[in-house]
Amino acid sequence: MATALITGAARGIGRATAERLIAAGYEVTIGDRDLDAVQATAAEIGAKAVQLDVTDEASVIAAAAGFTELDVLVNNAGMYLRGTLSTMTVEDYRTVMDVNLLGPILMTRHFADALAANGGGAVVNLASMSGYTPVPGTGAYSMAKAAVISFTELAALEYAPRGIRVNGVAPGRIATAMTADRQGDPEREARTHALIPLGRSGEAADVAEAVFYLASAGAAYITGQVVRVDGGLTIATVPLLQAAQGG
Template sequence: MALALVTGAARGIGRATAARLVSAGYEVIVADLDGAAAETTASEIGAKAAQVDVADEASVAAVAAGISDLAVLVNNAGMYLPGKLADVTTEHFHKVFDVNVLGPLLMTRHLADALAANGGGAVVNVASMSAFMPVPGTGVYSMAKAAVASYTEAAALEYAPRGIRVNAVAPGRISTEMTADRQGDPAREARTNALIPLGRSGLAEDVAEAICALATGAAYVTGQVLRVDGGLTINTVPLLQAAQSGGI
């Protein structure tokens, strides 16, 4: 049975992805900073659990040391700290960049041999639509996710000779535990969903499907960032047209 490892998999998009990979027949490692939550999720979906701090190289190395053959790596673990750029501290910057950018770099580097063991594997990083559409008030999160998109392209080139494909997904407005406090007003949600071409916010399972498609199929695809946003990031001109006509 092929092995897959998903970081930040105790909840949200990571959990949905781990569950989807289990249903596709993979043996899955649910890796998370919260070891207890990882154990709970793993027990519920029929997977294994591992505690890992993706921003700490010793922690990453310890997890990687026990893996010799890996088919899929999903770098989903993320850190979001809102705030104005003018107020961002050095500590704030490093917290966000260390998890969102250094994490995928360390995980991929330490697991590259395992991914290449049987002729190659697949890495899928989780970026964000904010990599392409910076959102005011999100601190350096947009910058970090843009770096993930750039890293994905660079890693795809460097790891291709070893048979390792590297792609990313860029989720748009997705309903998860992390966003629940910002999506609790039904009237506001209705207004927001009206701006999305597909008419609704996404679910963690929607992103999981895209991740699994890139990880388990798409054998000739690498270095791509797939937007999973219901069409939101291509809707600028229609929104401007509606605004000009008084429609919004």
């Protein structure tokens, strides 16, 4: 049975990805720094649970010790803090960079042997639309996700000789707990959805489907690519300008 490990999968996109891979017959382990939450989710969806802080190399090494073989690694754990270039503290920058960028680097490095064991596995990194279009107010997150895109390309090159493919997905506006503070007001939601070419926010399952594909044998000749799962939002700049000018 094919095996997968998904970080930050106690909830949200990671959980939806775990459910998608389980439905496809994978044996899935979900890792999260929140032990109670990850154990509860694992019991609900039929996964194994491991406590894992992707920013802590000792924690990553301890988790990797439990795997001699792994087919799919999904570097999903992520977070943002609010703040501008003027207000973010050094500690804020380190926290955001550690979780979103250093985490995937450490995970990929320490799971590379397990991924290579079956002739080459697949890594899928969670980037973000904001890695392409920086978002004032959460700019450290944007910079970290831009670096995740670069890391995806670099890792694809460095791990290709071992048969490991490395790809990413860049979600747009997805309805999860991470974005909960921006959901709930129907008028605001309608205004937001009017700006998205496909007319709605994404669901965690929309992202999970793209992760599943990139991890699958069907994507055997794809590496170093990042797929935008954003309903067309990042290509909508000119239509939005046209709309502002009255069409």
